[in-house]
Amino acid sequence: MIRERAYPVDPWHIRETRLDLDLLAQSESVFALANGHIGIRGNLDEGEPHGLPGTYLNSFYELRPLPYAEAGYGFPESGQTMVNVTNAKLMRLLVDDEPFDVRYGELRSHERVLDLRAGTLERTVEWVSPSGQAIRVRTVRLVSFTQRSVVAFLYEVEPLDGPSRLILQSELVANEQLPPMSKDPRVAAVLDHPLQSEEVLEQRTGGLLVHRTKASDLRMAAAMEHLVDTPGKHAVTTEGHPDWLRTTVACKLEPGQKLRVVKLAAYGWSSHRSLPAVRDQVGAALASARLDGWEGLVEAQRDYLDAFWDHSDVKVEGDPEVQQAVRFGLFHTLQAGARAEQRPIGSKGLSGPGYDGHTFWDAESFVLPALTYTQPSAAADVLRWRHSTLDLARERAQTLGLQGAAFPWRTIRGQECSAYWPAGTAGFHIGADIADAVRRYVQATGDYDFEREVGLELLVETARLWRSLGHHDRHGRFHIDGVTGPDEYTAVVNDNIYTNLMAQQNFMAAADAAKRHPDLARKLGVDDEETAGWRDAAAAVHIPYDRELGVHQQSEGFTRLQEWDFEATPPEAYPLLLNYPYFDLYRKQVVKQADLVMAMYIRGDAFTPEEKARNFAYYDARTVRDSSLSACVQAVLAAETGHLELAHDYLGEAALMDLHDLHQNSRDGLHIASLAGTWISLVAGLGGMRDFNGQLSFAPRLPSRINNLEFSLLWRGLRLRVNVTADEVTYSLRNGGGSARLVINHHGKDVEVTQVKPVTVPIPPPHPVGPAPIQPQGRAPVRRMTS
Numbered sequence: 001m002i003r004e005r006a007y008p009v010d011p012w013h014i015r016e017t018r019l020d021l022d023l024l025a026q027s028e029s030v031f032a033l034a035n036g037h038i039g040i041r042g043n044l045d046e047g048e049p050h051g052l053p054g055t056y057l058n059s060f061y062e063l064r065p066l067p068y069a070e071a072g073y074g075f076p077e078s079g080q081t082m083v084n085v086t087n088a089k090l091m092r093l094l095v096d097d098e099p100f101d102v103r104y105g106e107l108r109s110h111e112r113v114l115d116l117r118a119g120t121l122e123r124t125v126e127w128v129s130p131s132g133q134a135i136r137v138r139t140v141r142l143v144s145f146t147q148r149s150v151v152a153f154l155y156e157v158e159p160l161d162g163p164s165r166l167i168l169q170s171e172l173v174a175n176e177q178l179p180p181m182s183k184d185p186r187v188a189a190v191l192d193h194p195l196q197s198e199e200v201l202e203q204r205t206g207g208l209l210v211h212r213t214k215a216s217d218l219r220m221a222a223a224m225e226h227l228v229d230t231p232g233k234h235a236v237t238t239e240g241h242p243d244w245l246r247t248t249v250a251c252k253l254e255p256g257q258k259l260r261v262v263k264l265a266a267y268g269w270s271s272h273r274s275l276p277a278v279r280d281q282v283g284a285a286l287a288s289a290r291l292d293g294w295e296g297l298v299e300a301q302r303d304y305l306d307a308f309w310d311h312s313d314v315k316v317e318g319d320p321e322v323q324q325a326v327r328f329g330l331f332h333t334l335q336a337g338a339r340a341e342q343r344p345i346g347s348k349g350l351s352g353p354g355y356d357g358h359t360f361w362d363a364e365s366f367v368l369p370a371l372t373y374t375q376p377s378a379a380a381d382v383l384r385w386r387h388s389t390l391d392l393a394r395e396r397a398q399t400l401g402l403q404g405a406a407f408p409w410r411t412i413r414g415q416e417c418s419a420y421w422p423a424g425t426a427g428f429h430i431g432a433d434i435a436d437a438v439r440r441y442v443q444a445t446g447d448y449d450f451e452r453e454v455g456l457e458l459l460v461e462t463a464r465l466w467r468s469l470g471h472h473d474r475h476g477r478f479h480i481d482g483v484t485g486p487d488e489y490t491a492v493v494n495d496n497i498y499t500n501l502m503a504q505q506n507f508m509a510a511a512d513a514a515k516r517h518p519d520l521a522r523k524l525g526v527d528d529e530e531t532a533g534w535r536d537a538a539a540a541v542h543i544p545y546d547r548e549l550g551v552h553q554q555s556e557g558f559t560r561l562q563e564w565d566f567e568a569t570p571p572e573a574y575p576l577l578l579n580y581p582y583f584d585l586y587r588k589q590v591v592k593q594a595d596l597v598m599a600m601y602i603r604g605d606a607f608t609p610e611e612k613a614r615n616f617a618y619y620d621a622r623t624v625r626d627s628s629l630s631a632c633v634q635a636v637l638a639a640e641t642g643h644l645e646l647a648h649d650y651l652g653e654a655a656l657m658d659l660h661d662l663h664q665n666s667r668d669g670l671h672i673a674s675l676a677g678t679w680i681s682l683v684a685g686l687g688g689m690r691d692f693n694g695q696l697s698f699a700p701r702l703p704s705r706i707n708n709l710e711f712s713l714l715w716r717g718l719r720l721r722v723n724v725t726a727d728e729v730t731y732s733l734r735n736g737g738g739s740a741r742l743v744i745n746h747h748g749k750d751v752e753v754t755q756v757k758p759v760t761v762p763i764p765p766p767h768p769v770g771p772a773p774i775q776p777q778g779r780a781p782v783r784r785m786t787s
Contacts, residue, residue, distance in 0.1 A: 039350020082357025352669020
């Protein structure tokens with residue numbers, strides 16, 4: 001675990017002031033750079049020591065068999081694992097024939113800084129070789145947001161005490177050896193030499209490698225070029241082999257002189273294009289990067305992020321840790337999806353190999369809400385990717401004997417890759433999560449062209465799935481049986497409320513969209529009888545309720561199950577999935593992550609305030625948060641039910657998930673959904689933002705330790721700014737012209753906001769609340785401390 005305050009609190013930087021070799025893998029995730037297309041882990045420039053090397057291309061994967069002790073009909077036959085592709089980060093330095101290695105000699109100082117406004121990772125080192133030669137090294141790297149295929153590195157070295165002979169070896173390396181896989185099922189499979197060489201091209205200042213995967217038959221190319229600036233005599237040579245390419249720069253320097261090398265690298269891949277086409281693609285990307293040069297790439301990166309922060313920044317006064325963490329979270333959320341361009345967003349983004357690089361429902365339910373209101377084009381691209389996999393989802397539904405589209409629980413390309421069906425195939429709610437993301441995007445942007453091109457068909461095919469998966473009983477009630485909701489500790493159940501309510505919304509959204517676009521609906525085979533069936537099923541959805549306890553049942557019969565013995569569960573037994581059989585988990589009242597509580601957030605219009613309060617107290621006492629997806633949702637409901645200090649505590653857990661490595665698995669990549677969930681905790685939690693039925697509403701309240709909260713939303717082309725203090729909130733519009741107006745709901749009352757004049761309204765006194773909910777023994781969130 002990363003120790004408390006391993007990174008000094010700074011509003012715009014993540015700063016590592018000393019190198020801890022025991023935490024290399026965790027820091028490599030924290031310092032990862034990506035743009036949604038390319039991802040590079042924050043490995044040291046010289047490659048060693050390392051925790052986990054990693055360079056990734058979105059959706060570039062290899063197939064691997066999925067073994068079963070007992071096979072069954074409909075089980076997926078192969079899995080997909082993200083490949084660690086050709087590494088362009090390597091810059092090995094020799095000082096008078098001695099390798100620069102932080103494990104040897106004297107490391108006088110070592111600092112790395114992730115600049116959230118510049119989009120760069122900078123490293124500054126002073127090192128004395130075993131023979132006594134002192135040098136200073138400064139490196140900067142970026143993955144370009146503006147040039148999607150480009151990664152750039154600046155490497156500067158200068159001798160400090162006397163003349164030095166410096167040899168810099170810059171490399172492209174394929175098929176790196178990776179550490180062995182752990183027994184944790186959340187960790188990726190290790191592929192042995194997945195890349196086969198197809199071409200090597202070497203030039204004096206760089207070159208190119210082309211490789212192809214053995215089973216998935218995907219082709220990729222990586223190229224590099226070097227711009228060398230140093231006084232006096234120097235030599236540059238390049239040599240190539242099937243799996244590596246090395247450009248060597250040799251020079252002699254006096255104290256005060258510098259060797260400055262800019263390394264430009266480009267990546268491209270395709271499942272269809274020929275070798276010459278992929279090779280030419282990366283050549284063109286290098287030419288474009290060379291045209292702008294290092295300074296141009298840095299300037300463009302800063303301009304891109306200036307525009308992003310201008311309409312996306314969240315300001316928090318009173319909790320500097322959360323202020324730093326929410327910007328860190330937004331930055332990595334942006335990195336996961338900014339240039340994905342009709343590719344998925346994995347649960348780790350492109351920061352590590354955890355979960356084999358798969359995308360889950362995390363993307364639609366946690367990441368896309370943040371992107372929809374801050375970077376809507378990126379949200380639309382992810383949904384366009386889902387739409388591109390519709391044929392595969394239809395095939396999967398047919399295999400399962402269902403109509404419509406059954407989207408995979410976990411995947412890269414679109415095929416189901418989960419070998420454990422109770423927590424995979426049975427998690428049908430992912431279809432409704434995708435439909436919810438479509439509904440939210442169209443509602444927030446007013447982009448009805450997107451709805452016609454992509455959204456309607458997604459809504460229709462997911463609604464058809466629910467209609468065939470569910471059934472009416474003899475009393476007319478609509479049931480969905482044998483499914484798994486968000487809580488993976490309660491699997492294969494009947495009438496999971498989250499699933500039922502999300503399916504209900506899916507039905508209505510599909511029927512409404514078909515009514516808006518009757519011509520396209522007819523082409524999809526939708527008629528009045530089908531939409532009437534959707535509406536009937538939606539109206540009759542069964543919602544289990546325990547009248548004796550006065551709470552909703554997470555699924556039918558849940559409140560009758562045996563209670564989990566939390567007092568007898570030692571701290572080291574968490575996460576429970578690694579220490580107890582699923583059989584024991586499935587038959588008791590223990591909740592891995594927010595499930596019914598998630599339903600009360602996404603479908604809050606289906607519950608009364610009193611029901612929310614009782615339900616939250618009941619399920620908070622049974623939720624162990626073995627999933628990083630839970631704390632942010634619990635923060636939202638804690639705030640809505642009036643438990644503001646508890647909401648702040650849960651907010652802190654979501655925000656610091658990776659900066660403090662709270663689940664002790666950040667080494668495998670960041671928890672992108674939890675990072676996006678920090679935004680959700682603040683905007684939907686403390687800001688009280690909801691978007692039910694096309695109405696944007698807010699009910700902000702702040703805990704005692706936060707003095708001010710300020711955030712922006714993009715809503716139908718308008719930029720709404722919300723500034724919350726303890727007693728009042730100011731709403732303002734920043735664009736749209738003098739005639740722009742927006743009607744929002746503030747604590748139950750409509751408020752009109754124009755660009756001409758901000759509107760300041762008081763926050764009404766809170767309603768009385770009961771005692772703060774209790775959590776399972778030893779599982780309460782850490783209290784947030786005042787600064």
